[in-house]
Amino acid sequence: MDQLTDLKAILHSKRANIYYLEKSRVMQKDGRVLYLTEAKDENLYWNIPIANTTVILLGTGTSITQAAMRMLASAGVLVGFCGGGGTPLFSGCEIEWLTPQSEYRPTEYVQGWLKFWFDDAQRLAVAKAFQQARIEFIRKVWGKDRELQAENIFADDSGIAAALDSYASNVGNAEKTGDLLQREALLTKQLYRYAAKATQHADFSRDHDATDLANGFLNHGNYLAYGLAATTLWVLGIPHGFAVMHGKTRRGALVFDVADLVKDAIVLPWAFVCAKEKMSEQEFRQQILQKFTEHKALDFMFEQVKQQALNPPSVGAHSFAQGD
Template sequence: MTTTARRKLAAPTLAMLPRIADSLSFLYAEAVRIVQDDTGVCAQVESSRGVDRVYIPTAALACVLLGPGTSITQPAMATFARHGTSLVCVGAGGVRSYAGILPASLTTRWLEKQARAWASDETRLQVAIRMYEMRFGTSSAPGGVTLAQLRGLEGQRVKAFYRLLATKYGIKRFKRNYDPDAWDDQDPVNKALSAANACMYGVVHAAVLALGCSPALGFVHSGTQMGFVYDVADLYKARVTIPLAFSLHASTDPEREARRRLREDFRAFKLMPQIITDIQALLDPSDDEDPAADRSPDLVHLWDPQAGPLPAGVNYGFEATSYDATDLVNLE
């Protein structure tokens, strides 16, 4: 393969990139070195037999979870960035820190919708109510409900769901607990739930970034750069991660089993396209524009409160007719 051909393969065009809704969910890597070679990005491990390599489908992944013992080179990170794949660093014991890569080809259409809905207390509450109804049914939120009442209703429903699953699996007593400092002392259900939720947050974070939204502008959660990620992830916990964790109550390795089973559930439930659809419905239920427009490279424009969006890359000097020569000098 020539150098020119390799360079073209490493620099994908917009037409080559799959939509986030078509992506695989996530890939978890632990104790490997991720590098870029002549043909792509691979994870390699040194053993007595030499160096074993597994190539990673960068363009088809929503995010890569970098577990303990994992290192990655700058060229490999650049390739992930070009393909719009998020990198999520996952620490030992469930302690997490996030590193998101935002595809440069996205417009700000959904970010602007999110910011407008978040900036008003009235519309922010409306989005929170839609989130609650997505979880518990369209008629589950009483008319005129406040956010404090929603929190109370949610807490009651989640506790009841825990009791139901504990009875189903013969668990005498269960209490949700997440303590990174005493990770090894926790029961298998809590370990599995924390591990599954960490993966869920990573995938939702990748979806949020792929739409161009801000992970920080949460409608229920606030005070963290991941507020909106936690909001959206809560939509699926009762459907996916909580039942999965309780089913692993007798597992000897609940964290690893939770990650493996969660990948299968993402594929079975077709959760990635559902996340994208749900975020769009939360922010603007009336929006019916073509999602393909979000990856157009020609949507950069100038903002004008009266004229609306104006083309960028145009010299608007002719519009300065209301200034005299002295004004223009002063502007400089």
């Protein structure tokens, strides 16, 4: 088995690691990818297990060598440059991922996606399917996560249950994407209000530029979800521009569509809980990544995208779905 096959032995949907690095240098040394940090009296090298890694975010004060990028690409690891604290993700001023290039990714998923994508009605049907899956994931995660329930966040709370039921009904009745976006915004406000009340954030207002912990954690957690979504789409060979909900004018919009499958279920409540506990940014990041793994968020993204690509609503499609 050659080195390239070795590095991709672990399916992307089963990989456990996301890295966010600051003030460090990423390099290749002795056939491994390492990052170097400068301690008070010495330099410290840390290994990155790239075969079990999906995304590396490079924050302030970081650099990466060409040799390291070559190894990361061979293992199928996405690399993103970002600001302090993981946000914003950028190249210049646009959202950007440095995607590893491979012409041997599967083709059936992008072909299936494009079969429906140019039809407005079918694209709307897929957007609706994503939203219904998003609702069910919230119910599933909030319904079984004992730690969330200990924070007074419950899927069967009367207000939340009614909001989710109402949104599910409205999704089914939506006649255009704009309707979905309006109703999604209303649901998200209701979820913010509920989580804020449960965690004593009485005066919370969502502001992407605010400096309070809850808003900062929401931004940070969302970008981690974007990393998982970008990985899913890259592995399946579907370009980020073929969105079903967030608009055809945004190049990375499909990343947002796919990330939305898990953001409300995991990132939203834990941003408030961790802010209440006054956790550090690193502690919050560890908590979110643990929850992504615990609730198999990446598996769920792969499952939903593959299902819509191969068997979208109102489209006769193949019934098979092979590994990543």
